[in-house]
Amino acid sequence: MAKNYSNRLLELRSRKNDINILQESYGYKGYTIDSYKQFIKMASESNDIQNYFIEAMAPVDDIYTKNTYKEADRVKNQLDKIKTSSLNFEYEYQGSVSNNTHIKAHSDIDVLVIIDRYIALEHPLVPSNPYQGNPIDDLMELRLTSEKHLTSAFPQADVDCSGAKAIGLSGGSLRRKVDVVPSNWFNTVDYDRTKLKHYRGIQVLDKYKKERILNTPFYHNFLLDIKDRNTSGNFKRIVRLLKTLKADSDQDISLSSYDIVAIAYNMETSKYYTGDKYILLLKNVYSYLNDLALMPSTARNNIDVPDKSRKIFNEASKYTGLTRLKDEVEELLKSLITSYGLSDYLVEYKAIAV
Incomplete structure (x- = not known):
C-alpha cells in the first residue's frame, strides 16, 4: 500500500517542533500548532514526499x-x-x-x-x-x-x-x-x-x-563522529532518516535506535560519498539493506555494533525489523523517483538542497 507522506510530514513536523518554544524564540505569538504547520507547508516550494525526505535527514533544531x-x-x-x-x-x-x-x-x-x-x-x-x-x-x-x-x-x-x-x-x-x-x-x-x-x-x-x-x-x-566527518554529514543524515521511517511506519520495526545507528555505521563509507545527490544516497542505502537481508544469517549475525560490544542481530526479531525497514526505504525511494520524474539514470545526477 502506498504511504501517505502528507500525513507523515505532519507527524514529523509535530515531533520535531515545539510551538511554545518557537513562539518564545522566533516570535510566532499568534500561531497554533496547526497554523504553524500550515505556515511551513505554504513556505515550501516542493511537494510533501520531497519535504518529508529532506526534513527527515535534518537535525533537530538547536x-x-x-x-x-x-x-x-x-x-x-x-x-x-x-x-x-x-x-x-x-x-x-x-x-x-x-x-x-x-x-x-x-x-x-x-x-x-x-x-x-x-x-x-x-x-x-x-x-x-x-x-x-x-x-x-x-x-x-x-x-x-x-x-x-x-x-x-x-x-x-x-x-x-x-x-x-x-x-x-x-x-x-x-x-x-x-x-x-x-x-x-x-x-x-x-x-x-x-x-x-x-x-x-x-x-x-x-x-x-x-x-x-x-x-x-x-x-x-567518537566513532559516529569520525564516520560522519568522513561522509560529510551523510552518515548522521541517514541515521535520522531511518529512525524517522521507523517512527512513522505502520509496522512494528523491532530495531532499537542503537541498532539502527549500528546498521547505518556498517554501510561502506564510500557508499556515502554522494555529495548532495541524496536520492542516489538513498538508493545506496536501499541496496545495502537489501544485501543485508539476503546475506546468509551466519554472516549477518556476526556483524558488530560500532564499539564491538555485541552483535547487531542478536535477536531473531531483528531480522524482521531489518526487512521492514528495507521496505520503508524502498517505498520512499520509489515515491521520490516518481515525484521528481526521474529515470534510474537521472537518479545518479539529481542534486537536492538540504
Whole structure:
C-alpha cells in the first residue's frame, strides 16, 4: 500500500517542533500548532514526499536541544544537594541527544551520575591504591539516595524508580524526560595509555541484579563522529532518516535506535560519498539493506555494533525489523523517483538542497 507522506510530514513536523518554544524564540505569538504547520507547508516550494525526505535527514533544531540540556541541568542542580564529602559524583551524558542523531524536539536525555569513590580498571591494569570498600554497595547508596531526593524535589513529576539501570523523571514542571543513571568510571588500557576521554568507559548499576554493566558511550560517539566527518554529514543524515521511517511506519520495526545507528555505521563509507545527490544516497542505502537481508544469517549475525560490544542481530526479531525497514526505504525511494520524474539514470545526477 502506498504511504501517505502528507500525513507523515505532519507527524514529523509535530515531533520535531515545539510551538511554545518557537513562539518564545522566533516570535510566532499568534500561531497554533496547526497554523504553524500550515505556515511551513505554504513556505515550501516542493511537494510533501520531497519535504518529508529532506526534513527527515535534518537535525533537530538547536533551540530544542538546548532546552533538553537545560532540563537535565535542573535535575543535576537538585542532585548537587545530596553531595557530601563521602558521597560525591560528577556528570556526563549518553544517548542520541549527545551524538545528534535524535529526531524529536522532546527527546529523552540520559544523565550519567558517576561516583568518585573508586575507578574500575580493565585487566591487566592494577590499582596503585586498591579500594577497600564495596563498589556495589556504594552505587546502591547513590541510587537509593538519588531516588529519595528526586522524588521529594520534583513532587509534581513522575519519578519512576522501578527501572533497573535508571531513575526516570518526566511530567510536572519538567519539559523533557530525564533518565538518571548511577555509574562509575571504567579506565581501559587504551585510556590509561592515551588519557583520551573517548577510551574511557563507565559501569552502570543494575539495582536488581546487584551487578555492573560496562558501557562505552564516549567511544561510541567518537566513532559516529569520525564516520560522519568522513561522509560529510551523510552518515548522521541517514541515521535520522531511518529512525524517522521507523517512527512513522505502520509496522512494528523491532530495531532499537542503537541498532539502527549500528546498521547505518556498517554501510561502506564510500557508499556515502554522494555529495548532495541524496536520492542516489538513498538508493545506496536501499541496496545495502537489501544485501543485508539476503546475506546468509551466519554472516549477518556476526556483524558488530560500532564499539564491538555485541552483535547487531542478536535477536531473531531483528531480522524482521531489518526487512521492514528495507521496505520503508524502498517505498520512499520509489515515491521520490516518481515525484521528481526521474529515470534510474537521472537518479545518479539529481542534486537536492538540504
